[in-house]
Amino acid sequence: MSRGDEMPYRREHLFIGGDWQKSSAPGAIRVISPFTETPVGEAPDTAECDVDAAVDAARHALTASPWAAWDAETRAAAIDRFADALERRAEQTALLVTAEMGMPISVSGAVEGPGPAQTLRYFAQLARTTPQEERRPAAHGSGTTVVRREPVGVVAVVVPWNFPQSLTMFKAAPALAAGCTVVVKPAPETVLDAFQLADAAQEAGLPDGVVNIVTGGRETGAYLVGHPGVDKVAFTGSTEAGRAIGEVCGRLLRPATLELGGKSAAIVLDDADLARAVRGLAWACLLNSGQTCYTSSRILAPRHRYAEVVDAVADLAASMRVGDPADPATRVGPLASARQRDRVESYIAAGQAAGARVVTGGARPSGFERGWFVEPTVFAGVDNSAAIAREEIFGPVLVVIPYDGIGQAVEIANDSPYGLAGTVWTSDEDKGLEIARRMRTGTVGVNFYNIDLGAPFGGVKASGLGRELGPEGLASYVDLKSVYLRR
Structure with missing residues (x-):
């Protein structure tokens, strides 16, 4: 169309x-x-x-x-x-x-x-x-x-x-x-x-x-x-x-x-193949323009790789084609309603006002006279206590949060009123499974995320x-x- x-x-x-x-x-x-x-x-x-x-x-x-x-x-x-x-x-x-x-x-x-x-x-x-x-x-x-x-x-x-x-x-x-x-x-x-x-x-x-x-x-x-x-x-x-x-x-x-609702975490381990992880994060984090309940919208990165992860996630977001949703090449379409766009934009403004840094996106894309679009947006310098890290935005907005050690990563992932989904990104599947067992959530994907018709789906907490x-x-x-x- x-x-x-x-x-x-x-x-x-x-x-x-x-x-x-x-x-x-x-x-x-x-x-x-x-x-x-x-x-x-x-x-x-x-x-x-x-x-x-x-x-x-x-x-x-x-x-x-x-x-x-x-x-x-x-x-x-x-x-x-x-x-x-x-x-x-x-x-x-x-x-x-x-x-x-x-x-x-x-x-x-x-x-x-x-x-x-x-x-x-x-x-x-x-x-x-x-x-x-x-x-x-x-x-x-x-x-x-x-x-x-x-x-x-x-x-x-x-x-x-x-x-x-x-x-x-x-x-x-x-x-x-x-x-x-x-x-x-x-x-x-x-x-x-x-x-x-x-x-x-x-x-x-x-x-x-x-x-x-x-x-x-x-x-x-x-x-x-x-x-x-x-x-x-x-x-x-x-x-x-x-x-x-x-x-x-x-x-x-x-x-x-x-x-x-959900506010799921993607834990990127220090041994993760970042190029592979980013390909998977496109589905886990930005599917349906971020209007997905299980979206891993909090990306947790080891502090010593924090800048590398921020850049990789920002490059991913910036590379996703925004446009006509009926075009097979489009990866990010408009949000479902003007009300939803206003909600997402209010969270972006609140994140900036609180001191978080927009690495990419943060505005309406140019070249669209009509349509309820918001650019895929990535925030850095975010603490897990910030509103953009705790509340469900339901749009193409991601936050990247640093952690020190696996114990803190799991603690941050679990420090949420929600518990629907999550992901772990690692070169060691056994390690990923062990961390998944420690996450307080209904579903977890290791190196990918997809719902299985043959397995129970749902959440805990809120x-x-x-x-x-x-x-x-x-x-x-x-x-x-x-x-x-x-x-």
Whole structure:
């Protein structure tokens, strides 16, 4: 998509109960391109009665549709058909996500296009191999206990704008594999691509009400989270919003999986091959223009190599091409909204006011009359107590912090309110693994970072509660029932 082009994409109905239904809300949600600042398309807003209808449809699908009675193999086959239908839309979906929120097509084409189908297939296979029941001999005396895995019920899936398709499926795929039904509420900034899921669900022949799509902002999300017909909430977003959701779910005694913010550390050891490390840091630190929850935005460098690391990271940031997100050569696109750009710029200004040194970036790139761009920015001379080192910025802003000795590096990495991810860069993988064991965080990459569908993903401290992906992710969507048998 070249500058000045528009990509009109209009949806006029909500997807509820397996059908397209007119919204009861009077307004529409307009999505604005962060590159051209012109409309991409619009979708209907949602009234509370529409949310009621979606939750009712999901409840009905649990109790009265074939979904409730299907065995794991039949359900998995339906999920595989859903994956096939999404895969046929992968290219269009990737382009749509890029148009909506500015994700470089090199990322959306690899992640947002094929990723959801891959996640569905993983959990479909896991459903096939996970027994619904197991028999255990009584621990004391005679008898047997049958332990059953039963779907938790109706799941509210509330997702952000930064990886809208992938993060939706991190929740919906295990929920569906467990036999649950879902009501998906996308972010307003990326509301359009959510309807790709609806089209695919309909094409795949999923029973009516198994997947429902509603729209809206925070008010709609809050209403859905607190709805009496919802049995579990799965949310990715800010820690502030996660705390509010956690309070509601705690009061209602409703389980919640909360994947929240991060301020992850990349520990560069003194034996690191810096050229190799920098290539990996491009993905770990600046993916999606820094709008990634697991970003290693704090780079910890040994003091005797500090200047060398600062220069290498600055060269990396300066080399990343900024521009049209639909251009495959672009590595850094615009930020998702004007509000997000303002937030990032306020942190850059605060870092400079506190005495940190901008090594590269720090401004809006030249040559762009429109678009919510911020240059990839690297700060040096930063203490870990500074706001730019402690608070999640969610943009292309990195800080390089010196340390003396491995013990201090781990101490600095752990000195954060967050604990979602981290990386270690070293020529000795065993040493990297040993340091990873000492980091207080949910995930760590040694000499790279990537999320594995087969392993649990999530954080500790202010980075959230619970885990997504892997067998642990599937387990979070089942209730366990013990049936005692006397022999």
